[in-house]
Structures are given as C-alpha cells and as structure tokens.
Amino acid sequence: DSGVTQTPKHLITATGQRVTLRCSPRSGDLSVYWYQQSLDQGLQFLIQYYNGEERAKGNILERFSAQQFPDLHSELNLSSLELGDSALYFCASSVGVGDLSNQPQHFGDGTRLSIL
Amino acid sequence: AQTVTQSQPEMSVQEAETVTLSCTYDTSENNYYLFWYKQPPSRQMILVIRQEAYKQQNATENRFSVNFQKAAKSFSLKISDSQLGDTAMYFCAFMKVNRDDKIIFGKGTRLHILP
Numbered sequence: 001d002s003g004v005t006q007t008p009k010h011l012i013t014a015t016g017q018r019v020t021l022r023c024s025p026r027s028g029d030l031s032v033y034w035y036q037q038s039l040d041q042g043l044q045f046l047i048q049y050y051n052g053e054e055r056a057k058g059n060i061l062e063r064f065s066a067q068q069f070p071d072l073h074s075e076l077n078l079s080s081l082e083l084g085d086s087a088l089y090f091c092a093s094s095v096g097v098g099d100l101s102n103q104p105q106h107f108g109d110g111t112r113l114s115i116l
Numbered sequence: 117a118q119t120v121t122q123s124q125p126e127m128s129v130q131e132a133e134t135v136t137l138s139c140t141y142d143t144s145e146n147n148y149y150l151f152w153y154k155q156p157p158s159r160q161m162i163l164v165i166r167q168e169a170y171k172q173q174n175a176t177e178n179r180f181s182v183n184f185q186k187a188a189k190s191f192s193l194k195i196s197d198s199q200l201g202d203t204a205m206y207f208c209a210f211m212k213v214n215r216d217d218k219i220i221f222g223k224g225t226r227l228h229i230l231p
Contacts, residue, residue: 002160031217033217033218033219035219042221042222042223042224043207043221043224044221045218045219045220048217048218055217056217056218058218088159090161092161092219094217104151104163104166105163105217105219106163107153107160107161107162109158109159109160110159110160110161112159
C-alpha cells in the first residue's frame with residue numbers, strides 16, 4: 001500500500017461527458033503529480049501541484065484541468081471526453097520538490113477511465 | 117528534451133535465471149535521477165530501484181541491481197534468481213533535478229518469468 005488513494009478505481013462514461021478524478025496523497029506529502037497511461041502514448045506526465053500551487057505542466061490537454069485543495073487532495077477534471085481519453089490515470093505524491101534524497105514519488109493504484 | 121528508450125518490448129526467462137533489462141536515455145543534464153518501476157498485472161506502479169547520477173556506485177536492492185554507465189547514458193536492470201512474482205511490466209524512468217520534478221518514462225519491457 002503506497003498510501004496514495006485514488007477514487008474511483010473505474011469510471012465508464014460516454015463521449016462529450018465530464019468526469020472528476022480524485023487523489024489523496026500520502027500523509028505529509030505536499031506534492032501531487034498526475035500521469036496518464038495509454039496504450040499508444042505510454043506513461044505521460046500531465047501536471048504537478050505543490051502545496052496548492054501549480055508547479056509544472058506536461059502534455060495536458062486544454063480540456064483537462066486540475067487543482068490541489070488546502071487539505072492537499074487533488075482533483076483532475078476531464079471534459080468534452082473523447083474516445084482517445086480512455087486510459088489509466090495515475091496520481092503520485094512526494095514530500096516535496098527538488099532534492100530527492102529520500103523522497104521518491106509514490107503512486108496510487110490508478111483510475112481506469114473508459115469512454116464508450 | 118529528455119528521452120528514455122527501452123529496446124526490448126518483451127522478454128521471457130525461466131524461474132531462477134538472471135535477466136537484464138536494457139535502458140538508454142538522452143539528456144544534457146548533469147544532475148538527475150534514474151528509476152526502474154515495476155507494474156504487475158494489478159497495475160500498481162512500484163518503485164524497484166533508483167540511482168542518483170552523481171553516485172558512481174551502482175544501486176542494489178536485494179535481487180535487483182543496476183549497471184549505470186553515465187558516459188554511455190545506459191541504465192540496465194539486472195534481476196537475479198528471478199521469481200514468478202517478478203512477472204510484470206518494467207519501466208525505466210528519468211527525472212532531472214530542477215524546478216519541475218516530472219518523471220519521464222520509457223515505453224516499458226514486459227517480462228515473463230516462466231515456471
């Protein structure tokens with residue numbers, strides 16, 4: 001158990017819809033990362049938040065947005081869903097940023113999103 | 117931009133054998149981290165081993181060890197005395213020490229341990 005909690009585990013919806021994925025980081029972790037794992041693109045970094053502030057952005061579509069709340073949980077919002085958005089979405093957390101001497105990123109179990 | 121290449125899409129070995137998974141990366145950074153993550157059928161992402169680029173000594177974790185060749189930008193994973201539970205997808209990954217801490221993953225190597 002990594003200590004990172006993602007809900008829901010599975011999500012099935014239709015094209016054009018909007019969904020919200022939730023992540024609770026490990027206790028004490030201030031940094032949250034979102035990754036997308038799809039068959040064709042592999043594992044890709046989407047976005048990172050640190051203590052409520054956006055810190056880094058990757059290949060995140062404009063239809064996607066995220067935020068980190070004061071209690072440090074994070075939500076990834078996906079709108080106007082397309083078939084190609086079907087993927088496994090991971091959240092990871094770490095204590096801080098920069099020096100990683102003892103701060104690996106711990107991954108949640110992922111949310112599997114299926115677009116019909 | 118950094119890239120991570122895993123040239124072996126799939127491998128199979130017999131239980132108890134030793135297997136080496138290859139990984140090369142491209143970066144102009146001097147300070148960075150390298151990782152191997154394991155993703156079993158349960159789909160969890162499990163950190164297997166990590167290496168700091170400034171350390172010359174190769175990292176080891178029980179049956180897992182790496183061969184880190186910084187000049188060649190090579191980072192292979194050796195699994196000794198392989199076990200059935202080692203069956204998984206293995207991802208090589210890179211992270212530079214900088215403002216953004218994103219991890220860049222290779223495409224993965226699917227490893228089958230045969231009984």
